[in-house]
Amino acid sequence: QATxxxxxxxxxxxxxxxxxxxxxxxxxxxxxxxxxxLVHQAYExxxxxxxxxxxxxxxxxxxEMEGWEVVERKRxxxxxxxxxxxxxxxxxxxxxxxxxxxxxxxxxxxxATDLFDRYDEEYEDVPGSSFPQIxxxxxxxxxxxxxxxxxxxxxxxxxxxxxxxxxxxxxxNLALRRVTSAKGWGxxxxxxxxxxxxxxxxxxxxxxxxxxxxxxxxxxxxxSRGVRPGLTTVLARNLDKNTMGYLQWRWxxxxxxxxxxxxxxxxxxxxxxxxxxIPHSFMMVSYQHKFQDEDQTRVKGSLKAxxxxxxxxxxxxxxxxxxxxxxxxxxxxxxxGVSLKIKLNRASQTYFFPVHLTDQLLPSAVFYATVGPLVxxxxxxRLVIKPYLRAQKERELEKQRESTASDILQxxxxxxxxxxxxxxxxxxxxxxxxxxxxxxxxxxWYGKFVNDNSRKNEKVKxxxxxxxxxxxxxxxxxxxxxxxxxxxxxxxxxxxxEEKSLKVLYQFRGVLHQVMSADNEALRIPKxxxxxxxxx
Numbered sequence: 290q291a292t293x294x295x296x297x298x299x300x301x302x303x304x305x306x307x308x309x310x311x312x313x314x315x316x317x318x319x320x321x322x323x324x325x326x327l328v329h330q331a332y333e334x335x336x337x338x339x340x341x342x343x344x345x346x347x348x349x350x351x352x353e354m355e356g357w358e359v360v361e362r363k364r365x366x367x368x369x370x371x372x373x374x375x376x377x378x379x380x381x382x383x384x385x386x387x388x389x390x391x392x393x394x395x396x397x398x399x400x401a402t403d404l405f406d407r408y409d410e411e412y413e414d415v416p417g418s419s420f421p422q423i424x425x426x427x428x429x430x431x432x433x434x435x436x437x438x439x440x441x442x443x444x445x446x447x448x449x450x451x452x453x454x455x456x457x458x459x460x461x462n463l464a465l466r467r468v469t470s471a472k473g474w475g476x477x478x479x480x481x482x483x484x485x486x487x488x489x490x491x492x493x494x495x496x497x498x499x500x501x502x503x504x505x506x507x508x509x510x511x512x513s514r515g516v517r518p519g520l521t522t523v524l525a526r527n528l529d530k531n532t533m534g535y536l537q538w539r540w541x542x543x544x545x546x547x548x549x550x551x552x553x554x555x556x557x558x559x560x561x562x563x564x565x566x567i568p569h570s571f572m573m574v575s576y577q578h579k580f581q582d583e584d585q586t587r588v589k590g591s592l593k594a595x596x597x598x599x600x601x602x603x604x605x606x607x608x609x610x611x612x613x614x615x616x617x618x619x620x621x622x623x624x625x626g627v628s629l630k631i632k633l634n635r636a637s638q639t640y641f642f643p644v645h646l647t648d649q650l651l652p653s654a655v656f657y658a659t660v661g662p663l664v665x666x667x668x669x670x671r672l673v674i675k676p677y678l679r680a681q682k683e684r685e686l687e688k689q690r691e692s693t694a695s696d697i698l699q700x701x702x703x704x705x706x707x708x709x710x711x712x713x714x715x716x717x718x719x720x721x722x723x724x725x726x727x728x729x730x731x732x733x734w735y736g737k738f739v740n741d742n743s744r745k746n747e748k749v750k751x752x753x754x755x756x757x758x759x760x761x762x763x764x765x766x767x768x769x770x771x772x773x774x775x776x777x778x779x780x781x782x783x784x785x786x787e788e789k790s791l792k793v794l795y796q797f798r799g800v801l802h803q804v805m806s807a808d809n810e811a812l813r814i815p816k817x818x819x820x821x822x823x824x825x
Contacts, residue, residue: 290770293336300332303778306714306760307707320706327703390435396641398427398453402626405647405654427453441468458484472496478508486511500527508541517542543567556581564595571595575602584608589618598623604630609674612636617662619655627654629662686786693785700781704757707779711760718762727765728815731801732794733758735774736783738805750784751792758793765797769812795819 291299305311307325312318334340403421433447443466450459460482468474473495480488490508497503503524510517519541528534531554537547545566552559558577564570575591590603599622606616613635620628626648633640647654690697722729736751757779761767774791775782782789789808794801795815802819806812 291335296332296335300328303328306778307710311713312710317709321710324703324707324710390637391432392434392637393432394429394639394641396427396429396643397425398429399642399644400424400426401644401646402648405627405651406649427451428457442466458482460485460488462488486513501525539566543569545569555579558589560591569595569597571597585614587616598625600625606632609670610678615666617666619658621650621655623650624648627651627658629658631662689786697782697785700775704779704781708756711756711779715756715759718759722762722765725765726798728762728767729796730755730759730762730767730793731796734792735780736789737787738790738792750787752781752783754780754791765815767795767812767814769806771809771811773808775808 304325307321307328309318309321309325312321334344401421401423403423429449429451431447431449433445436444436446438444445464445466446462447464448459448461451457460480462478462480464476464478466474466476473493475494476492478488478490478492480490488508488510490506492504492506494504495502501524503522505523506521508519510519519539521537521539524536526534528550532550532552535547535549535551537545537549539545539547543566545564547562547564547566549560549562556579558579560573560575562573564572571593572595573591573593575589577587577589580586580588585608586605587607588605591601593600593602600620601622602618602620604616604618606614609615613633616632616634618630618632620630627646627650629644629646631642631644646658719729721727733753733755734751735754738751757777758767760779761769761777769777773789774780775789791806791808791812792804793806793814794803796802797815801821802815803821804812804814804816804819
């Protein structure tokens with residue numbers, strides 16, 4: 290975001306620093322010529338609005354691009370072609386993923402009631418009865434894909450298979466959706482299954498106002514008992530920036546009226562709902578707290594009471610990798626008993642494992658359902674997940690280091706040459722700053738620092754940047770913008786792909802100051818807050 294005047298001022302300062310005529314030593318003169326040419330090339334790019342825009346978007350590769358594709362230059366034509374084909378395959382896979390939008394769910398119900406509800410007197414003479422019987426009593430698999438036909442038409446194909454206690458069935462559905470305008474769309478649905486007859490449905494969505502919309506879904510289900518019609522209408526309105534209100538009316542086999550309020554903010558999600566219907570009427574309140582940590586941890590709880598009984602649920606979910614979220618919920622109800630529900634979301638696929646522990650309210654079942662998953666998670670996280678993610682990160686870093694090794698070596702040589710060329714200018718700057726009791730950089734280091742005891746086995750990777758940082762001091766001030774400091778004159782990246790910081794010990798008006806700044810963090814010194822207390 291530098292202005293043209295700022296670019297010109299920086300260009301003139303660097304030209305004076307690296308001008309070959311200012312250095313008599315043949316080796317320094319050669320290094321100065323190379324850096325002087327690099328500064329001139331950079332100014333040519335940044336002083337032209339068009340080339341500057343290309344560089345801002347694509348970096349140096351963009352300046353070498355042909356046509357609309359940007360492919361990193363390789364050493365041979367075969368490597369260039371291989372890189373181009375790889376990028377093309379990745380683009381096609383992303384496009385296919387975006388176009389088909391596959392979604393799937395696999396649910397496996399587990400009956401573990403024999404762990405807590407055993408009848409020992411009935412089974413004491415049966416061979417093998419000493420071991421609890423845990424069995425899978427139900428399964429459900431569903432999958433759907435979308436196929437855009439035109440800019441406004443989309444076909445959606447979905448299917449599911451279910452089985453419970455030895456009986457099962459499945460169905461397949463095809464829906465055709467058309468976006469009629471910016472305010473709404475319509476959808477026709479056709480389905481068939483082995484347990485139920487053909488299904489015909491129509492769904493309409495319409496924005497009534499910028500803050501209110503309505504959805505209507507009507508269906509005709511054909512079976513051996515005749516035609517069963519159904520109608521569902523939902524009216525929703527934005528009550529404020531983070532709150533939605535819903536009114537739902539459902540008519541058919543399970544007629545009901547439902548109203549709910551949902552408030553979703555950056556740190557919480559709150560829902561309250563009331564339903565009056567046949568056969569179930571209930572009231573439900575749920576709350577979810579979102580922690581602002583790297584793993585996106587969420588803790589939730591809910592209370593649901595109605596004609597069917599009362600259910601209390603509590604649980605948590607956490608991100609365990611880039612595309613995976615693991616969650617567990619304990620359900621305690623009357624007369625439902627105690628259940629543990631484990632859910633894993635992996636990209637657009639969901640794996641759900643409801644485990645029914647007991648039909649009674651047993652404190653032991655609640656305890657093991659709560660503590661068991663926590664112990665297993667922390668053990669797995671420490672022994673499996675964390676080492677796997679660490680190894681994966683190391684592999685990615687090693688691959689990145691190998692691909693950029695020659696580039697980093699060149700940057701290192703340029704930085705070392707720049708430091709040698711800065712010596713005379715730095716000497717003059719220090720003399721001027723000492724005369725006015727100004728800003729003198731005593732020591733400065735850039736790279737990876739290890740201050741956390743949990744990371745004490747990691748290697749510190751830093752370089753001394755005292756000279757180049759002092760060279761940037763002007764009128765007893767040092768100002769660095771929000772950008773990686775690896776691009777500063779005399780700097781290079783000592784640890785590719787890892788978090789870096791800049792640590793500066795400086796003197797201002799005869800008093801020592803110290804500051805630690807993140808790589809992309811803006812820095813302005815001197816500051817009173819950096820001062821080192823004499824008694825400290």
